[in-house]
Amino acid sequence: MPVVHVMVWKGFSNAAKKRVIEGMTRVFTDLGVPAEAVEVILHEIPKENWGVCGEQASERLKQVQTP
Amino acid sequence: MPVVHVMVWKGFSNAAKKRVIEGMTRVFTDLGVPAEAVEVILHEIPKENWGVCGEQASERLKQVQTP
Amino acid sequence: MPVVHVMVWKGFSNAAKKRVIEGMTRVFTDLGVPAEAVEVILHEIPKENWGVCGEQASERLKQVQTP
Amino acid sequence: MPVVHVMVWKGFSNAAKKRVIEGMTRVFTDLGVPAEAVEVILHEIPKENWGVCGEQASERLKQVQTP
Amino acid sequence: MPVVHVMVWKGFSNAAKKRVIEGMTRVFTDLGVPAEAVEVILHEIPKENWGVCGEQASERLKQVQTP
Amino acid sequence: MPVVHVMVWKGFSNAAKKRVIEGMTRVFTDLGVPAEAVEVILHEIPKENWGVCGEQASERLKQVQTP
Numbered sequence A, B, C, D, E, F: 001m002p003v004v005h006v007m008v009w010k011g012f013s014n015a016a017k018k019r020v021i022e023g024m025t026r027v028f029t030d031l032g033v034p035a036e037a038v039e040v041i042l043h044e045i046p047k048e049n050w051g052v053c054g055e056q057a058s059e060r061l062k063q064v065q066t067p
Helices: A014-029 B014-029 C014-029 D014-029 E014-029 F014-029
Strands: A003-009 A039-045 A050-052 B003-009 B039-045 B050-052 C003-009 C039-045 C050-052 D003-009 D039-045 D050-052 E003-009 E039-045 E050-052 F003-009 F039-045 F050-052
Touching: A003 A014, A014 A039, A014 B014, A014 E050, A039 E039, A039 F039, A050 F014, B003 B014, B014 B039, B014 D050, B039 C039, B039 D039, B050 C014, C003 C014, C014 C039, C014 E014, C039 D039, C050 D014, D003 D014, D014 D039, D014 F014, E003 E014, E014 E039, E014 F050, E039 F039, F003 F014, F014 F039
Parallel strands: A003 A039, B003 B039, C003 C039, D003 D039, E003 E039, F003 F039
Antiparallel strands: A003 B003, A039 E050, A050 F039, B039 D050, B050 C039, C003 E003, C050 D039, D003 F003, E039 F050
């Protein structure tokens, strides 16, 4: 059943992607949902396409690293 | 940064909602993302609006419980 | 694989929901995707929450019927 | 062309919905996009289904009003 | 009215995209919805960004072809 | 609170992106929502992935410019 859409900044490492997919799935298996039923979809968004506080994250949060 | 949309069947208990929100947030804090940056949005979908294998979950998965 | 989110006006009949779920799934099975892999999620949106041309559909498209 | 999905807390007044739909559409008409091409879809989310900082908004932001 | 978001693996052929767009639209015209009202948006997701059963589809479903 | 997902055709200029982010945020600050609470996420969709009236926008709306 559950479908999870995760919006993150572009540039997540493959290791971070694996951890997000595993971790989100485990949240549901801990609730008794079978792992086969869980789909996790990562949407990588360029920082210039993400607005925070009315500004592009590429400007406002220039120094913040993507995991 | 991260925004997480979680689609589940209608009828999740409040305890299950809390666990989903906490668990999804922890996946990101474990990666070094501050908790304040994580938004989790639960979309509760009636089983008759969820299609699996070409059929409504309300028919095909009638006996499956929502956590 | 495919996950399909369908946004429609609130008030679709159960027969119309079935036809949407069957039809969307068949589009993929016709392409060789197994039916078990297809999830279709119907989001019913009240007409006052749907904006067309800068106006609520509940006003602008008052006379249009939902199937 | 543009389709805008707006996630807000449940309980927006009809006046606020109108202003969101008008305002979002005007952002695009100001860029030369015809109003007929703009669709705005408001998703109202109960505060207990919205997680901020690992907690339900219904608890963490109990006193914050919905416009 | 209807807006359809279709999430598929990256790499769909142009012919497959056309068939998805035509097929999804026909589901609604068969219900009496005018074709002009139907918008279909295809989101192509890299297999390493799609989690199934807690694993990346790029690993778990390595041998499965995209149509 | 609000999270806004904006689907547009690929190719928006950086100036247009800024205006969308500023404009959408202002719609909410005008309603009394603090700017810090508003997240705007732009999804750029290639025209061949956008179906209008059963056809790809890359064919049907070939001559329409992206702002």
